[in-house]
Structures are given as structure tokens and as C-alpha cells.
Amino acid sequence: MGISRRIFLNRALPVVPFAMIHTQCHHPSERISMDTAMDVSRFEPSYLKVEREGRLAQLETELWEILRSCRLCPRKCGANRLEGKTGFCSSTDRLKIASFGPHFGEERPLVGTGGSGTIFFSNCNLLCCFCQNWEINHRGDGNTVTHDDLADMMLSLQRRGCHNVNLVTPTHVVPHIVRALRLAIKKGFVLPLVYNNGGYDSLEVIRMLDGIIDIYLPDFKYQDAKLAVKYSSGASNYPEVAAATIKEMHRQVGELQLDSKGVARRGLIIRHLVMPDNIAGTDRFVQWVANDLTVTTYVNLMAQYRPEHKAFDYPEISRRITDHEWNQALSWAKNAGLIHIDL
Secondary structure (H helix, E strand, O other): OOOHHHHHHHOOOOOOOOOOOOOOOOHHHHHHHHHHOOOHOOOOOOHHHHHOOOOOHHHHHHHHHHHHHOOOOOOOOOOHHOOOOOOOOOOOEEEEEEEEEOOOOOOHHOOOOOOOOEEEOOOOOOOOOOOOHHHHHHOOOOOEEOOOHHHHHHHHHHHHOOEEEEEEEHHHHHHHHHHHHHHHHHHHOOOOEEEOOOOOOOOOOOHHHHOEEEEEEEEOOOHHHHHHHOOOOOOOOOOOOOOHEEEEEEEEOOOOEOOOOOEEEEEEEEEEEEEEEHHOOOOHHHHHHHHHHOOOEEEEEEEEEEEEEEHHHHHOOOOOHHHHHHHHHHHHHHOOOOOEEEO
């Protein structure tokens, strides 16, 4: 068994000075590697071409304009963040980061031997009551940094041998990311970008990121809108938004592609947290993947659920999942025909 991401953060390598349980089982990553192995010497992150063509500069301009009446996420709260107004996510135009460093608790195709270079952004647009990183996402722990600081973090992770830069909870700070990316490119940044989100993004913005992101890593939390309202701060359109944006991500980057060492370079990984009493709708989720995407889509079924933050206010989610619930989830995935399941 692994450890939760929150505990990992507390135990991890020293992070910036300004300052899941993954059940490890057999999985067919080796087969993915053989089937779709990429020549690492020929790999180039897609954003480099976009920058050369001048499209990244134009994208940055368009993204900052969105902040004048913010619609970066489906809540479309309309806050003028450029004038210092606070959006639903508690963010203005200032960039806050909680920590960064090599992470070895992510999916194995992301971790490889050098780790996934995670950058944890403060605040969140989803605000789940059971959030395991609630200190960062709800309370907003972290420090205000500049775009140069963020660019330097990306370059630091590259120098430390990480296989990618993993942008954790990026939805509400996409303009900042693009600006810092352009600065980092000028200094030699060439790692794949991982967009690690909660599944609640604007379809407009995800379409704008076509050609920028190499690896999408979204959650798909719920199949029932009423439960999304109850547990994720009124996100009544969560299931339809997650389905639409993940389909768009799949269209952009396709199936997960690994290099000859089994390290991810491009593609889609979907995370799904199995919850008590099948609140997450795992049976419907795996069928959706099989029917609306492909049975070869890389899925991480997660058994790490434990009550955190305000979960104890809801008796039905105030416990961990049972062995029976976990085995049932695995059975649903198998019966749906899913092939690439990381556990």
C-alpha cells in the first residue's frame, strides 16, 4: 500500500524555500510500452511548436482577458480577478503555490525512476467536502510567487531528473501557467506537461489548451449530479462537464503513449476514486469509459478514500471503503472490458 498525497507532501523532499493510497497490483504497463513505445530521442513537447508559431503568446493574451469576468471554470462566477476581486476559488490575479518537488506516489508511468515533478497550486474551484488536501485547496495554504518563480520551479524539476512537470489543481491559474511556461521555454524547458485536474474545467479553456498539454490527468468523481451538489459545493453540472472535457482531452492527446522505459510522454490517464456505498458511481463510470472512449483508455481506480475535512458531517462518507466495495469496483472494471487499469 502507498500513502496519501497529503501525507506524502508532509514527508517529501524539502520543497520550495518560500515556503492515495495506491494499491500496487499487477497492471499491463509493459504491454502499453510495447504497443505504443515512443522514441525518446524524437520526442518534443507539443507546446514548443505552438510557441515557435506564435500561438502561445496569443493564447496567453486570450486567457488573461477571461479573468476580467472569470469563466476559467464552469462556475463562471464573473469576478474581475484582474482588479483583485476574489473568484469562487478564492483567487485573484495573484499566483499562490503550496509546494513543489519530485513525487513518487503518482501513477507509475508518470513516476519512472526520477519522479513526477509536481507543483501544487493553492486554492480550488471544486472544494469537495472530503478533500484530502483541504489545507491547500480550501484554506489556501501557500505563498504568493511570481511567474519567474514558477518558471524556475519547472526548470528546477527538469534539472532534478523528473520525467514531467505535473500541474496539480491548475484550473483557476491557467493564464499564470501559460505565462510561466513561455518564460521557461526561453531557458530550455522541454519536459512534458501534465494537467492534473478535478474534472471540473471549462470546455472552452480545455479546447484552448489543445497543443499545449502533453498528458491530461483528470478525475471523474461522480456520475450523479445531486451528489456533486452535495459533496462538491453545488457543482450541479459536474457529470456532464467532466464527460465533455475528458472526451476533448482524449481527442487532443489520445491513448497513453510510453517511451521505451515505460515513462509517459503523451496521452490521457483518468483517475476515479472509489467511495463508500458506490457514491462515485463506479459501475457507471467504467461503462462510460468503455462506451464513450475506449477499453484501452488508461484508468487509475483508487482505493485511497478516507474521511477528511468535513466528510464526518455526512455519515454515509464518514468511513473508508470495505474490501467488498473495492473488489466490486474491480469486478465492474473487468466486466466493462477495461484493459489498462492502474491500481
